[in-house]
Amino acid sequence: MKILAPLRGVTIRAFRHVFAEAIVGAGFTEAVTPFVSAVAGVDPAKDRELKPDDAFPLKVTPQFIGKDPSALRSCLRRIKDIGYDTADLNAGCPFPMVRNKGRGSGLLKNPGLFERMLECGCEEMGEGRFSVKVRLGVDSPGEFFSLLPVVNRFPLRFVAVHARTARQMYSGECDLAALAKIASAIKPPLVANGDLAVDAPEGMVGRAFLRSLASRGDIKDLLSRYAEFSRAELCGDRPVVGRL
Numbered sequence: 011m012k013i014l015a016p017l018r019g020v021t022i023r024a025f026r027h028v029f030a031e032a033i034v035g036a037g038f039t040e041a042v043t044p045f046v047s048a049v050a051g052v053d054p055a056k057d058r059e060l061k062p063d064d065a066f067p068l069k070v071t072p073q074f075i076g077k078d079p080s081a082l083r084s085c086l087r088r089i090k091d092i093g094y095d096t097a098d099l100n101a102g103c104p105f106p107m108v109r110n111k112g113r114g115s116g117l118l119k120n121p122g123l124f125e126r127m128l129e130c131g132c133e134e135m136g137e138g139r140f141s142v143k144v145r146l147g148v149d150s151p152g153e154f155f156s157l158l159p160v161v162n163r164f165p166l167r168f169v170a171v172h173a174r175t176a177r178q179m180y181s182g183e184c185d186l187a188a189l190a191k192i193a194s195a196i197k198p199p200l201v202a203n204g205d206l207a208v209d210a211p212e213g214m215v216g217r218a219f220l221r222s223l224a225s226r227g228d229i230k231d232l233l234s235r236y237a238e239f240s241r242a243e244l245c246g247d248r249p250v251v252g253r254l
């Protein structure tokens with residue numbers, strides 16, 4: 011399993027559509043979408059990000075962020091209606107505004123709620139169809155490890171672990187010893203993430219893939235196509251330039 015990492019604002023549906031050949035060429039077998047909010051009363055099927063794309067050849071798994079199990083459940087029902095059979099929970103977003111409200115990596119600080127979110131996801135999607143993406147912890151790399159007795163009770167499709175704490179944000183070293191300790195005790199399949207090379211045979215890869223695009227001979231054409239595709243979706247030059 012080699013998964014294109016969710017990068018909000020970057021590995022979005024439009025990007026996956028235009029860069030599909032490059033994504034397949036890099037050996038990815040599937041993609042997880044950047045997070046969509048699981049909030050009561052908001053229909054994820056209306057989100058542009060989750061509009062199915064028949065031209066994208068790989069499996070796509072919608073990712074949700076939230077802290078309300080019943081809102082998550084209704085979102086999962088809706089995405090099943092429009093053809094998805096897997097879903098992912100974001101328990102890794104490190105931004106203080108998100109985690110201090112108990113969403114993203116903030117879920118790791120609330121084991122009871124984390125458990126209910128996993129329970130709801132597994133129940134609604136079915137065995138082996140719900141996954142979760144986490145950090146090693148918020149403040150210390152042992153926090154997720156201490157949640158393994160909870161995680162190991164669920165028939166998760168995989169657990170993707172970005173081998174940094176939330177406090178580290180996106181810099182500093184990945185803690186491979188902490189990742190190895192998790193690998194030795196986790197039951198669901200473990201997907202490693204964080205600073206993997208673009209040619210890694212498996213795992214979840216984000217930024218290294220983006221960097222690799224720069225050296226493609228056809229990058230200018232691809233970017234022109236991306237701009238054109240985005241122009242049709244967005245209003246005005248500014249958001250198109252923002253995407254690029």
Ligand SMILES: Cc1cc2nc3c(=O)[nH]c(=O)nc-3n(C[C@H](O)[C@H](O)[C@H](O)COP(=O)(O)O)c2cc1C
Nearest residue numbers: 015016017018044045143172204205206215216217
């Ligand atoms: C700009 C940006 C946006 C991101 N958006 C998400 C997201 O929506 N959901 C998520 O789970 N992780 C998100 N991440 C984290 C990545 O999926 C990944 O865990 C991280 O970049 C480490 O992997 P890498 O070194 O291969 O890029 C984001 C990271 C970046 C840099």
